[in-house]
Amino acid sequence: MKVIVMGPRGKMGKLITQVAAQREDMELVAGVAPKGRDYIGTDLGTAAMVGRELGVPVTDDLASVIDDCDVIIDFSTKEAAMEVLDLAVAHGKALVCGTTGFGPEEMNRFREASEKIPMLYAANTSKMVNVMNKLLEMVVNILKDDVDVEILEMHDQWKKDAPSGTSKEMGEIMAHAMGKELSDIAVYGREGASPRVPGTIGYHSLRAGNIPSSHTVFFGGMGERLEITHHSYNWECFARGACDCAAYLAGKPAGFYTIQDVLGL
Numbered sequence: 001m002k003v004i005v006m007g008p009r010g011k012m013g014k015l016i017t018q019v020a021a022q023r024e025d026m027e028l029v030a031g032v033a034p035k036g037r038d039y040i041g042t043d044l045g046t047a048a049m050v051g052r053e054l055g056v057p058v059t060d061d062l063a064s065v066i067d068d069c070d071v072i073i074d075f076s077t078k079e080a081a082m083e084v085l086d087l088a089v090a091h092g093k094a095l096v097c098g099t100t101g102f103g104p105e106e107m108n109r110f111r112e113a114s115e116k117i118p119m120l121y122a123a124n125t126s127k128m129v130n131v132m133n134k135l136l137e138m139v140v141n142i143l144k145d146d147v148d149v150e151i152l153e154m155h156d157q158w159k160k161d162a163p164s165g166t167s168k169e170m171g172e173i174m175a176h177a178m179g180k181e182l183s184d185i186a187v188y189g190r191e192g193a194s195p196r197v198p199g200t201i202g203y204h205s206l207r208a209g210n211i212p213s214s215h216t217v218f219f220g221g222m223g224e225r226l227e228i229t230h231h232s233y234n235w236e237c238f239a240r241g242a243c244d245c246a247a248y249l250a251g252k253p254a255g256f257y258t259i260q261d262v263l264g265l
C-alpha cells in the first residue's frame with residue numbers, strides 16, 4: 001500500500017511515518033507539510049526521524065504527489081483536513097482522517113465524500129479506547145437514567161480543540177444509547193449549570209504539560225460511583241491504530257468506514 005502522510009513533523013505525523021516505515025505492507029511515497037517549512041525538499045525519513053532515509057521527499061504540494069499513493073493519512077488541522085479531503089475526492093484516493101475539532105458541517109463533508117472514495121474517520125485510533133466505547137454503551141444500556149454521566153478528559157497544553165474528539169464520540173455513543181441527541185444534553189463545564197439537570201452529559205477538559213491523553217467517564221449513582229478510564233502513556237497506540245486503519249482500506253470500495261470496522265467491534 002502506497003502511503004502519503006500529512007504533517008510528518010507533527011506529533012502524530014512523525015510517529016505515523018515511523019510506524020509505516022516499519023511495516024512490510026506499506027510503502028511511504030511522500031510527506032506533505034505546510035509551505036515555508038525549512039524541511040520541505042528533505043528526505044521524509046530524515047524529517048520524521050525514522051533513523052534512515054526513505055528516498056522520498058517532504059513536499060508542500062499534495063496535488064503534485066497524490067497520484068503516487070493509494071491512501072493519505074491525515075492527522076493535521078481541521079483547516080488542512082478539508083483541503084486534503086477535496087484533493088482525495090478529486091483524485092479518487094482513500095483517506096484516513098484522525099484530525100479532531102470538526103463541527104457537524106465538516107463531518108457531513110466526510111460522509112458526502114464517502115460516496116466517491118473509501119473514507120475512514122476515527123477520532124481515536126487506540127484499540128483500547130474503542131473497547132472502552134463498547135463498555136460505555138453497555139453501562140448506559142443497563143443503568144439507563146439511574147446515573148449521572150460526567151466526562152473528564154486531559155491532554156497536553158498544545159492541543160487545539162476542547163473537548164477532545166474522543167470525548168465527543170463517547171458522548172454521542174452514550175446519548176444514542178439513551179435515545180437522545182448529544183447536542184440536546186451536553187453541558188460544558190459546571191459554572192452556571194448547577195444543580196445538575198438529570199439526563200445530561202457533563203464535559204470537563206483539562207490541559208497541562210505534556211499529558212498524552214486521558215479519558216474518564218464517571219457514572220454517579222446513589223451511594224456508589226463507577227469510573228471507566230483510559231490513559232495513554234504516549235501517542236504510539238494512536239499511530240499504530242492509524243496505520244491499521246489505512247491498511248484496512250486496501251482494495252475497499254467507496255464508503256464511510258470507522259475504526260469499529262477495522263477492529264470488528
Ligand SMILES: NC(=O)C1=CN([C@@H]2O[C@H](COP(=O)(O)OP(=O)(O)OC[C@H]3O[C@@H](n4cnc5c(N)ncnc54)[C@H](O)[C@@H]3O)[C@@H](O)[C@H]2O)C=CC1
Nearest residue numbers: 007010011012033034075076080098099100123124125238
Ligand atoms: N485520532 C486519534 O487517535 C488522534 C488524533 N489526534 C488529532 O490529530 C491532530 C494533530 O495532532 P498533533 O499531531 O498532536 O498536532 P501537531 O500540531 O503536532 O501536528 C499537526 C501537523 O499538521 C501539519 N499541518 C498543518 N497544516 C498543514 C497543511 N496545510 N499541510 C500539511 N501539513 C499541515 C503541521 O505542520 C503539523 O506538523 C489533532 O486534531 C489531534 O486532536 C491526535 C492524536 C490521536
Ligand SMILES: O=C(O)C1=N[C@H](C(=O)O)C[C@H](O)C1
Nearest residue numbers: 100123124159164165166213
Ligand atoms: O490531541 C491528542 O493528543 C489526541 N486527540 C484525540 C482527541 O481529540 O480525542 C485523540 C486522543 O485523545 C489524543
